[in-house]
Amino acid sequence: MDAIKVLIYIAIFPGFLFQSVFSTYLEWLDRKLYARMQNRLGPLYTGWNGILQPVADILKLFAKEDIVPASADKFMFNLMPVLSLASVFAAGLYLPIWHLTSYNSFEGDLIVVAYLLAIPSFALFLAGWFSVSPFSLIGATRVLTQLFAYEVPFFLALLTPAVMAGSWKIATISSYPWTSGSWWVIPVQLIAFGVALLTLQAKLERVPFDSPEAETEVVGGPLTEYSGKKLGMFRLQKDILLFVGSALVAALFLGGFGGGIILGCIQLVLKTIFVVILLSVVRAACARIRIDQIVTFSWKYLAPASLVQLLIVLLIKGWKGVA
Amino acid sequence: MLKRLVKWARVKSPWILHFNSGACNACDIEILAALMPHYDLERFGILLKASPRHADVLICSGPVTKQVAKRLKRIYDQMPEPKFVVAVGACACSGGAFRGCYNVMEGVDQVIPVSAYVPGCPVKPEAIIDGVAKLLGKLQQSAA
Numbered sequence: 281m282d283a284i285k286v287l288i289y290i291a292i293f294p295g296f297l298f299q300s301v302f303s304t305y306l307e308w309l310d311r312k313l314y315a316r317m318q319n320r321l322g323p324l325y326t327g328w329n330g331i332l333q334p335v336a337d338i339l340k341l342f343a344k345e346d347i348v349p350a351s352a353d354k355f356m357f358n359l360m361p362v363l364s365l366a367s368v369f370a371a372g373l374y375l376p377i378w379h380l381t382s383y384n385s386f387e388g389d390l391i392v393v394a395y396l397l398a399i400p401s402f403a404l405f406l407a408g409w410f411s412v413s414p415f416s417l418i419g420a421t422r423v424l425t426q427l428f429a430y431e432v433p434f435f436l437a438l439l440t441p442a443v444m445a446g447s448w449k450i451a452t453i454s455s456y457p458w459t460s461g462s463w464w465v466i467p468v469q470l471i472a473f474g475v476a477l478l479t480l481q482a483k484l485e486r487v488p489f490d491s492p493e494a495e496t497e498v499v500g501g502p503l504t505e506y507s508g509k510k511l512g513m514f515r516l517q518k519d520i521l522l523f524v525g526s527a528l529v530a531a532l533f534l535g536g537f538g539g540g541i542i543l544g545c546i547q548l549v550l551k552t553i554f555v556v557i558l559l560s561v562v563r564a565a566c567a568r569i570r571i572d573q574i575v576t577f578s579w580k581y582l583a584p585a586s587l588v589q590l591l592i593v594l595l596i597k598g599w600k601g602v603a
Numbered sequence: 604m605l606k607r608l609v610k611w612a613r614v615k616s617p618w619i620l621h622f623n624s625g626a627c628n629a630c631d632i633e634i635l636a637a638l639m640p641h642y643d644l645e646r647f648g649i650l651l652k653a654s655p656r657h658a659d660v661l662i663c664s665g666p667v668t669k670q671v672a673k674r675l676k677r678i679y680d681q682m683p684e685p686k687f688v689v690a691v692g693a694c695a696c697s698g699g700a701f702r703g704c705y706n707v708m709e710g711v712d713q714v715i716p717v718s719a720y721v722p723g724c725p726v727k728p729e730a731i732i733d734g735v736a737k738l739l740g741k742l743q744q745s746a747a
Contacts, residue, residue, distance in 0.1 A: 311645070315643070315645060318640055319640050320640045320643040320645065320646075321643055321645075321646050322643075322645055322646070323645060323646065323648055324646040324647075325615070325646060325647060325648075326615045326616075326648055330646070330648070332615075333615070333616070333648050335612075336611070336612040336615040336616040336648060337612075337616045337648070339608065339609065339611075339612035340609070340612040340613050340615075340616045340659070343609040343612065343613070344659075344683045344684070344685070345683035345684040345685075346683070347656065347681075347683050415654075495652075495653035496653075499653045499654045500652070500653055500654035500656070500657060503654070503657075504654045504656065505654075505656055506656060506657075507656040507657065507683040508683050511656070511657060
């Protein structure tokens with residue numbers, strides 16, 4: 281019985297099926313909002329208001345010819361899309377979107393999720409590196425440079441709620457306001473929430489942090505040589521990363537998804553959508569910044585901001601005498 | 604069933620690549636105008652892609668000059684199947700004003716197979732959209 285339950289968890293609800301379907305919905309929402317903010321209509325004729333547009337894109341890519349360039353390293357070139365897709369799926373399984381906990385949560389799973397969410401960036405770097413084309417090489421080095429810029433502020437931002445709740449377990453952190461009744465932690469952690477949003481945007485390589493795949497400079501960045509189903513896998517991976525990242529931020533900073541299965545699911549959907557809306561606003565409001573500006577911005581402003589937030593949290597904890 | 608699904612996906616999500624095969628830039632400006640918010644081709648799922656590996660439809664403007672012919676062929680070969688070519692402008696269709704010049708190939712179809720021709724000098728954005736829509740309609744009717 282337990283085996284079947286775990287299989288359902290992995291294959292259907294928090295796992296493969298739910299993540300794929302919900303993340304394509306999130307991509308549609310993002311594209312639609314982006315279009316509306318640019319005074320356009322966005323996808324319109326694929327399903328209801330174009331809601332099936334991401335599905336059509338991915339299906340089409342999976343049905344296309346799959347080219348491996350002659351100069352590319354075949355093994356690594358084929359491995360990277362699968363690796364990045366698998367790692368974001370696995371990260372999604374640790375989200376506490378069932379009750380207040382996920383079925384496989386353990387002390388320290390926040391670190392595991394942070395690690396799993398770093399793999400797609402490395403996979404993207406290696407994908408660009410091993411497809412051996414000038415554009416993809418430049419894109420790949422930019423991916424890595426950007427990784428050094430946003431990863432530390434991202435981890436520092438994730439550290440704040442962990443220190444607040446006194447645990448490395450996502451389930452404990454997200455249920456902290458519910459169990460202790462202290463909802464004031466959400467406004468207190470506003471700085472870390474902002475830093476987490478911006479670094480998540482950089483992790484997703486969206487405007488203003490999209491210099492690794494800037495079309496006007498480096499064609500398609502690391503994905504220049506990818507076509508067919510491998511490109512489709514990368515696209516699906518980006519959608520799921522959008523979902524997992526937003527859900528993680530919502531779980532840590534917006535009070536998690538407590539209150540039983542139905543209320544929990546509704547909260548999951550609404551809070552994730554809220555985070556995606558914020559990300560879309562950032563995307564529509566900004567222009568691309570250069571790679572050196574990304575590094576400067578991250579280390580000059582984002583990292584100190586998250587340190588200040590950490591200091592505030594530590595002071596509050598010391599003042600309340602719960603540390 | 605699967606074939607119909609794939610055909611639906613193909614018709615609903617054509618990604619285009621814009622290639623200037625020696626045009627005077629007028630058609631290119633019109634192509635960009637068609638992609639601007641006023642016409643908003645993303646309504647039909649059309650996205651402008653930068654890499655030929657990502658694209659389904661190659662939009663060519665200009666009478667292929669002898670120098671660019673080799674590059675055009677290479678770009679075409681880099682695109683994954685199934686792929687389509689739309690010749691935009693009188694020059695791309697037949698050479699246009701440059702017909703008879705010593706340095707042009709007189710049309711895109713001299714180098715690569717073309718699926719749709721959109722005449723005009725320069726073409727109107729509406730004409731480009733109409734041409735692409737007709738191409739998609741033909742694709743829809745064809746047996747998958």
